[in-house]
Amino acid sequence: MPESPISHTLQVFLHILTVLLLSPLIPGLINKVKAVMAGRHGPPILQLYYDLAKLSRKQAVFSRTTTWIFLAGPVGAVAVGLMAAMLVPFGHGHAPLRFQGDVILFAYLFGLARFLTVLSALDTGSSFEGMGAAREVTFAALAEPALFLGFAALAKSTGSLSLSTMLAHTGPHFKFSGPLVLVLAGWAIVYMAENSRIPVDDPNTHLELTMIHEVMVLDHSGRPFALVLYGASVKLLVLGALLVGPVLPRNGNPWFNWLAFYLALGALAVAVGIAESVMARFRMTKVPQFLVAGVLATAFAFLLMLV
């Protein structure tokens, strides 16, 4: 759709603002929903903003075991999250940056984030964080294929290798078709795992030795920890956009599209909140099966498209 450069710049501006400012909202929303479901009053929706503000003013404490790599994790997580956000289309049909093959870069950017987080966890020499790191990489090895098979399905349907096209221009024949549903189902599982939500992980308790992500950041404090939390929320947003992208209705009016996008994100947050409150965490041994289910879903999606 032809658009004036003005509106285009506007769109890009909005895109960036959304990532930077709105992402902490999602965890707040999720927690609120969980509290309500549990019949509690719960923290305010803006709680994460307060936390970040406080943490950025706090002093950080470093273990004497650590090296500069200890900081690389949080920093990498945020930087990568923001860069990746530039590749995903939000409300408006095109991401700020798009080129053939950006989808691969998108996936590998999160790989980079994981690499750095794991290293900064191992940097402390704490056996607990080592354990968390081990689980992180183990489960990621199962989440990765699901993500890529989903991409494969979308790429085959749209004949494009750019996220903008794959997500925003899937074409009517594909939208709400069986394959897409399967892909989204698979990705929903990936979403849970990557963002360390129940039933894979529990973002709230820090001392559970059965946790994955949170245990890796035990030793972070102050600004680094703020980065950790912020990075996590950005990840929630970006992957959320990936998840809702294909189903969004796209028509000529960009502002309508943006509205739809925000609503969809909110719905996603609510859904996650509900899921977290009605489900219990899996035992570690069951998590792989859960992820394999995701891989199978996306694989079937691809095969369905051939028939």
Place this chain on the structure above:
Amino acid sequence: MDAAQALVDGAAGVAPMILYLLAILFAAFSGVPGLFVKNHGARIAATLMVASALLGISAAAGVLLGGPVASLQIHGTPLVSWGRLDFDPIAAFFVVPVLLLSAMASVYGIGYWGEHQEGARALRFFLGLLAAFLALLVGAAHAFVFLLAWEGMALMAFILVMTEDREPGTRRAAWIYLASTHTGTLLLIGGFALMMMANGSFAFSALPPGFAASGRGTAMFVLFLLGFGFKAGMLPFHFWLPPAHAAAPSHVSSVMSGILIKMGILGFIRLVSWVSDPPVWWGGTILVLGAISGIMGVALALGQHDLKRLLAYHSIENIGIILLGLGLGLIGKSTGHGSLQVLGFAGALLHVWNHSLFKGLLFLAAGSVAHATGTRDLERMGGLGRLMPKTAAAFLVGAWAICGLPPLNGFVSEWLIYLGAFRGLGLSRWAFSLITLGALSVIGALALACFAKAFGVVFQGEPRSDGAAQAHESSSAMLVPMGVLALACAAIGLAPIVISTPLNRVVSTLAAEGQGLPSLGSLAELGWLSAMAVPLLVLGLILWKWAVPSPRLKELPTWGCGYIAPTPRMQYTASSFADGLVQGMNWVLWTKVQSGRVRGFFPFPRRFESHLPDPVLDRVADPGLRGTAFLLSGLRFLQAGHMSIYLMYVLLTLLTLLVWMVV
């Protein structure tokens, strides 16, 4: 040689050829002065090797940037036929990593292998010869020159692996390597014989159309596949590789893993350049074997405790990735899909460069670690990041790159192969693309896990042994090569656009007769990668500045989650880090575990050991050879020393022949 006259198309082609020959000479003689002088032999050798690298790379640059191709006719063995050297784009492309890495290795040798340590002279001498043979091999355009360089390379490598021949393990590893490489050579001889039958000369030239599909063509492909696969370390012919790489001195390992096994890939590339109409199953076979090698390689790597064995298995994994690209390209060639062809071949070729850069870097860093701690056992390391920060940084760059993470070079080549695979999804042979995608994603994730383990266990946390606690940073002679290689990794990663011209040049030589190929730039917008990488780094720096506290606070111990007396021994070990994945893949890996169950409230001490044997070497090849030898030694009774029996052999032979003659 009677005489060697150069038949060069265009006088301009002479210059690269002369530079190339000079580079070979320099490399070959680099170790010679060291045999006679008392000191500084290593420095002289390093200087000569660097000079040879400069010569060779400048020659290669000329050809790769579009210069003319030089060809040299040699009166080879008059009994047989002529020899020929072509300094064509393929040769130029491969000669770059060969000479660069050899030079770096020999600089590294100054610090790594003491001037008066046993075997220092021999080590330098044969390292130079190895480099020379490798450089000769890439230019070989005639079966005899090829086999000559091939065997020369193999033997030099064998002697280099033998450097520490006082250890029985080393002798065994070297023998396994020698046996495998010789088997491979015999297979190649068969392959070349068939090639000769096809186009009537031992000189490399395009095979007649239709030959590839014929029975002989099939036999030739199988022979070449096995012969080159042995050298490349493709599963299931990889078994010589881990022991050899582990046993050799580290800079030799870096040369072997970085370039020697790539000569198998060179062979495949040459083969591709000869056939205009490969059957689809060629590419399919290579691709599937690549997928298997990649996944099995990284899976086996996860279970290793020996740092160098771990890296060796990762070489197998990367060979797998290269083969995936080759297979895609080959399928593209046989189905006539130019885009698939370009992306597959370009990805494979670029990964050849990349892998030689970061794997060379990793082996050098591993060598420094082994040198500093006196062990290769991961479980006895830890905390080296603070003791040897430069080495740690180098290893980190290597690990970052080999995991294919942006913005380093490993990502670029994998990205190209991914692009090819994604494009292939829309084509008729989509299944192969799907295999490629699945394999690459799994390999990527597992490699990440493995190198997180390697880096974390070796360089982070607290030292697990006294050796690790007393480690020291390596000398500058060892650090500089690592720095150079790391910079090269970063350069290709940040500005991949620079290598698109060479890649185009090489890929175009792989096109079939009269086939126009799209340019790489039109298929893969390499510029965007730089456009993404730079902001990423800037953003990271800004955040870093923001996050780093000023002033840095007093330091406390790591929080023990309430546990009072943590010791370094309690850190998460390499085995336990990889345990989840290894257990998950136990159905192919068959880990050997000796452990005692812990039960009761106050359990007695228990020891736990896990060991991951090589599925081919330890479960098939070794028992097979032993069994055969045992059976054969059962025939010893044939010569029990009794004269009468011996005379009876003569009599029986005579009677048999006479009867056979009559009837």
Place this chain on the structure above:
Amino acid sequence: MAWYLILLPLLAAGAAFSTPSPTWRVRILCATAILHLVGTLAALGGYGTLPVGTWLGLDALGGWVLLVISVLFLVCALYAPAYLALRPDRDGRIFTGSLLSFLGLASLLAQSQHPGITWVAMETTTLATAPLIYFNHNRHSLEATWKYLLIGSVGIALALLGTLFIAYAANMGGVEEPLLYGRLMRESALLSRPWLRAGFVLVLVGYGTKMGLAPMHTWKPDAYGETPGIVGALLAGGVTSCAFLALLRIYAVVAAAGEAQFARELLIGFGLLSMTWAMVFMVRQLDFKRLLAYSSVEHMGILVLGIGIGGNAAKFALFHLAANALVKSVLFLSAGNIHRSYASKQLPFVTGAIRRTPVSGWLFLLGFLAITGTPPFAPFISEFNIAYTALTGGHPWVGTAFLVLLGAIFLGMSDTVIKVVFGTPSAQRVRTPYKDTFATTAPMIAALALALVMGLWLPRPLQEMLQSAAMMVGGQS
């Protein structure tokens, strides 16, 4: 010139036997070797050779073998002084005398144009070499000599019977004496086929026994194992070449008579059998001298296999004759040095030769690599081309089997060789005073260098000689 080549060594032998002073003996030996080589080259240059039509004449085939033997003998002769200096306990008179008389008789055989003379020369060669095998004068060497003599004599006897058969074949066809090879080949149409075939079978078994083709090779490991390395080199490179030549002469007649097909099947069969048998006994072979003996069996197999495949392969079989002789001399001499230094030739005791006798250790390793067909050494050229001709020349399965056997033999041999050469010398092993010196290693280095050069380049005259020799073997006189 013909008589010069034969009589000079024989007279020298007499002189060496009669002179009391060891120094003069070795001088005579070396001088004769050099003079003989010079004479050979002169004769090959066409100077003063008798016309081939007579009983003694030098044609391409004989010339090639003569050259090989002369060079090989020179290598051994140059090595001999240092060796004899190491063995003052042994009487060098018989030793030197036998060496020299062997040279003379070999020259006779190489120039003989008559089956009878060839046979006589072969017989006397056997006798001349028997004392060499008995050099050590202990029970083992005695046993080896006994086996060598008895099996050898039986073989020789069969060869004689075969020769008589062929003579009778000619006689029936009305071919008159003298039965020179040339005449036999020219008038081969007249020969009686049954007698010819039977004769060839007998000659093959007979001379095959002398060559050491399986299963008539059984004397070989014992003889080579018990003799000094220098004698082993001479036997493996010289005596076998003589027997091979004698066989080739008859084969040429058979081929000329158009019976080649029948003969080739036999040769290929013997070739493969020999290689297989050698392979079986090289695997896990703990005695490295016996290992070399079996390697010699293997290469005899390669020779006849090449002839059996024919065409280009025959030419390269002749080339391999030279390559094998040279490299085998390196192997046997270096093995002899190692044996001398460790006072043992058994594997558990001999390790780390590369540290105790560096030069011999390296040469042993290189010789092994060369003999197993590593470029650019000469054997690679011949083995590659034999394999190639077999694969492409209508014997694909023979070629495949050939390559497989080469591979298996490499595996078996490399295992032992690596264990001998590398590692640390076993401590409990007494260290003999022997050390590598220039005199004990230079000849080997020269031989190996020669093998290397042959692998890369061969002078044109020699190439043409080889070509016409191959033609002659093929039956065209």
Place this chain on the structure above:
Amino acid sequence: MYHDILITLTVLTNFTLVATSRIHKSIQVAAFQGVLLGLLPLTLGLGFQIHILLMAMAAVMVKGWFIPFLLRRALLKVHIQREVHPYIGYTVSLMLCALGTGMSIVLAHNLPLKPGGPFALFVPAALATLFTGFLLLVSRRKAITQVVGYLVLENGIYLFGLMLIQDMPILVETGVLLDLFVGIFVMGIVINHISVAFDSMDTRQLAELKD
């Protein structure tokens, strides 16, 4: 007609050789066979050519007297009378010998002869004798008996050689005599060495070199 008788006797001596157990006796029989063969050329009606006479005399002397003499001397050194426990028993040896003779006849049928010579029986007899010699070599243990076997083997070849004695005498005479004389002579020497070194003639002791 005489030569036929001589040849028949020769074949009979073959059987005696394989059947006898006393070494003295086998040496005697071998000597007798030598004499028979030595006389054979005189009965071929080739006329009294001098070289044939010489040949015959030499054969008789060497085969009939000299070699047996050597062997007996060697035998005196070691005190053994009989060949005990041969590898192949006497009865079996006899059967094998008969078998071999039969085969030789079959084989000889496939080898055409020059028309009209007195040589009808020569080829089968020669092959049979050759085979007998081989049999002795293979089946006996004592070094001396093996030499006797070799001697018999030689006789076979000599017998065949006689067929050519007229047309190509040099070849035959040099060959046969040289081979015989030298072979046996050298073996005599070695046997002496053996009897000194091992103070026995039993070749079982000569089986230390093996794989």
